[in-house]
Amino acid sequence: MPTETTAPPNFIHEIVEEHNRTGRFGGRVHTRFPPEPSGYLHIAHAKVASIDFGLARDFGGKCNLRFDDTNPIREETEYVDGIIETLHWLGWDWDDRLFFASDYFQQLYEWAQLLIRKGKAYVCDLSPDEVREYRGDLTTPGRNSPWRDRSVEENLDLFERMKRGEFPDGSRTLRAKIDMAHPNFNMRDPVMYRILHAEHHRTGNEWCIYPMYDWAHGQSDSIEGVTHSLCDVGYEDHRPLYEWFCNELGIYCPQQVEFGRFAFTYTVLGKRILKRFVKEGLVHGWDDPRMPTLVGLRRRGYTPEAINDLCNRTGVSKTNTVIEIQLLEYCIREDLNKRAPRVMAVLAPLKVVIENWPADKVEWVEAVNNPEDESMGTRRIPFGRELYIEQDDYREDAPKGWFRLGPGREVRLKHGYFITCHEAVKDADGNIVELRCTYDPESAGGQTPDGRVVKGTLHWVSAAHAVDAEVRLYDYLFTKPDPNDAPEGQDFMANFNYNSETILTGCKVEPGLAAARPGDRFQFLRTGYFCLDPDTTPELLVFNRTVGLKDTWSKVEKKK
RNA sequence: UCGGGGAUAGUUUAAUGGUAAAACAUCUGACUCUGGAUCAGAAGUUUGGGGUUCGAAUCCCUGUCCCCGAGCCA
Numbered sequence A: 001m002p003t004e005t006t007a008p009p010n011f012i013h014e015i016v017e018e019h020n021r022t023g024r025f026g027g028r029v030h031t032r033f034p035p036e037p038s039g040y041l042h043i044a045h046a047k048v049a050s051i052d053f054g055l056a057r058d059f060g061g062k063c064n065l066r067f068d069d070t071n072p073i074r075e076e077t078e079y080v081d082g083i084i085e086t087l088h089w090l091g092w093d094w095d096d097r098l099f100f101a102s103d104y105f106q107q108l109y110e111w112a113q114l115l116i117r118k119g120k121a122y123v124c125d126l127s128p129d130e131v132r133e134y135r136g137d138l139t140t141p142g143r144n145s146p147w148r149d150r151s152v153e154e155n156l157d158l159f160e161r162m163k164r165g166e167f168p169d170g171s172r173t174l175r176a177k178i179d180m181a182h183p184n185f186n187m188r189d190p191v192m193y194r195i196l197h198a199e200h201h202r203t204g205n206e207w208c209i210y211p212m213y214d215w216a217h218g219q220s221d222s223i224e225g226v227t228h229s230l231c232d233v234g235y236e237d238h239r240p241l242y243e244w245f246c247n248e249l250g251i252y253c254p255q256q257v258e259f260g261r262f263a264f265t266y267t268v269l270g271k272r273i274l275k276r277f278v279k280e281g282l283v284h285g286w287d288d289p290r291m292p293t294l295v296g297l298r299r300r301g302y303t304p305e306a307i308n309d310l311c312n313r314t315g316v317s318k319t320n321t322v323i324e325i326q327l328l329e330y331c332i333r334e335d336l337n338k339r340a341p342r343v344m345a346v347l348a349p350l351k352v353v354i355e356n357w358p359a360d361k362v363e364w365v366e367a368v369n370n371p372e373d374e375s376m377g378t379r380r381i382p383f384g385r386e387l388y389i390e391q392d393d394y395r396e397d398a399p400k401g402w403f404r405l406g407p408g409r410e411v412r413l414k415h416g417y418f419i420t421c422h423e424a425v426k427d428a429d430g431n432i433v434e435l436r437c438t439y440d441p442e443s444a445g446g447q448t449p450d451g452r453v454v455k456g457t458l459h460w461v462s463a464a465h466a467v468d469a470e471v472r473l474y475d476y477l478f479t480k481p482d483p484n485d486a487p488e489g490q491d492f493m494a495n496f497n498y499n500s501e502t503i504l505t506g507c508k509v510e511p512g513l514a515a516a517r518p519g520d521r522f523q524f525l526r527t528g529y530f531c532l533d534p535d536t537t538p539e540l541l542v543f544n545r546t547v548g549l550k551d552t553w554s555k556v557e558k559k560k
Numbered sequence B: 001u002c003g004g005g006g007a008u009a010g011u012u013u014a015a016u017g018g019u020a021a022a023a024c025a026u027c028u029g030a031c032u033c034u035g036g037a038u039c040a041g042a043a044g045u046u047u048g049g050g051g052u053u054c055g056a057a058u059c060c061c062u063g064u065c066c067c068c069g070a071g072c073c074a
Helices: A011-022 A043-058 A077-090 A101-117 A128-135 A152-164 A213-224 A233-249 A271-279 A294-300 A304-313 A325-339 A441-446 A511-515 A552-559
Strands: A030-033 A062-067 A098-100 A121-124 A173-176 A191-195 A209-211 A228-232 A255-259 A262-264 A321-323 A349-354 A363-368 A378-383 A386-390 A410-413 A418-426 A432-439 A460-462 A467-473 A502-509 A521-524 A528-532 A541-547
Touching: A011 A043, A011 A228, A011 A255, A030 A043, A030 A213, A030 A228, A043 A062, A043 A077, A043 A228, A043 A262, A043 A294, A043 A304, A062 A077, A062 A101, A062 A213, A077 A294, A077 A304, A098 A101, A101 A121, A101 A152, A101 A173, A101 A191, A101 A209, A101 A213, A101 A233, A121 A152, A152 A191, A173 A233, A191 A213, A209 A213, A213 A228, A213 A233, A228 A233, A233 A255, A294 A304, A294 A541, A304 A325, A321 A325, A325 A521, A325 A528, A325 A541, A349 A502, A378 A460, A378 A511, A467 A511, A502 A541, A521 A541
Parallel strands: A030 A062, A062 A098, A228 A255, A262 A321, A349 A432, A467 A541
Antiparallel strands: A121 A173, A173 A191, A191 A209, A349 A386, A363 A378, A386 A460, A410 A418, A418 A432, A467 A502, A521 A528, A528 A541
16 A cells, blocks of 8 residues: 555544544444446546545555446446556555445345335336426426336336346336435435346346446445445435435445545546547557556556655545646656656767767766666766767757857767767758767766866767667647636537647667666656656567656747 | 535645645746756735624625536446
8 A cells, every 4th residue: 555655634534533533433444446347547536546545544444446337338347457457556455355336236136125115116117208307307396206106016026027127128217215306306216226138247147127326336335334435526415315225224324425526637537538539549548648547647657656646745625626737747757756767868869970089989988877866876888989969959050058069069978078069961951960079088977177167968879889769759638728628518529639649760779778678767868757668569669758857948948 | 596515826735713824836046967856035825795803714694606416327
């Protein structure tokens, strides 16, 4: 469990402490994280999981993983496996407490019969459209279903025949008999069971009636001995029903506690929409590095530590919140800055020939792996007559304040020597294809005996030793306008640009990276943090950019 | 329109009748073998109006605005 960092206490802690004072649950704290296996977990799920598992951790309690799999047409085993894997990646653990709502189908069925016998549930023959009509609206009360007063015997018989599969989908439902005039729609005789002749990912064709969320969730919590059933404020109106069912059944009733929903700037988390992106091939899959899914963020290079840090730094309240995505970027920079080795990589190579360096001479210079952490040690990298530097690091028109290379200018090659540029070789179209330079033999290690100062330091790789790599630059899927501000009722898919991936081929990285393993993360100096893609082929190193560093030069330039 | 919930810097949260604060974001400056990182500094906040009180973000009254709810989804 991620125990190193703990979230500050929030209002839920106060509720629990109050329960502990009054002894309501005998000092127990037992929560559950209840995803529906109908998609992959995304960044907001990480926050919710952190609330559920975190509360149990903070009070020395337990948290179950329970899949809310009551709708067979949306759910798949692939998602169950994906969710479990992601949760483990985040560091959460539930011992042997992995449950499924579908574990309780038989019990739920028997409880439904109990409610029928108590005269609190009935089989209704209204069609979906009729049910809607009878339900009334915001200001007018609903009307009783004509089937509301069937006898217990008839209800029992009909319900059993529903279960046996005698009726087609949608022809009948089992409903709770509560109050069709109740101001809360959830209490207007809510549907408990619907007929669905569909194969369930776990129970196969054993059932053709499936419980609704309301008829399954509270009882599942009750069976598992959950004390605090945490959910978002969208379920506030469901709490009276949650409690009504437990009370009518005469079973233990947990306390439902609601917290505000979470959204992120420039991020769309809607399952339907993400699914659509995957299906329509706008992204390569659920784990596309641009996706807000946790498998996507992982592939892009985000660490579980950074994501947990984000969860701890953002609060929990009853207000719906929009978390700035910049905070996530801060968290990953914080984490990677400490752990990612600095390596040299040239994304857009420009050849440099050092004319006064012997053609076949190679010098292996020493380089520190992380200037802020000596324990990460040093490595040796080859320096030779032909090198590559970044195209962006040479400017013919070098403006004021430009510390990098230009005609006649001297810079330091990091860990190497000072070089001075004498000539830019151009092709027929006037593009610079090569720089002719000389080096100062006195400047080994980056300093000269005369102590002269060069302000610019560049990263570079030896042309003879460099390893070819492909670099993919990713940004958040959505660009401005912020999709959270989508005009009402419009299909934002038509309105919003999404970032395509930028693939840079012909990148050159220092030779030591040939030994890097998929998932390894690095800081390429000045260009950002990169993660070696897990799907990379052995022949070619593919790096995904996690997050860019702040480009201070362009800021300097903008000011002028 | 009916029911439920919410409102403190740009954002997310503290302050539980006693000096309104932190982090991120923003801006300024310093430093550096990258201009990154780091360090220092600045600006900015109680939804409006009334009331109680020596004293109100907090208690009372009253407005305003925002979110959720009419699935046989969860």
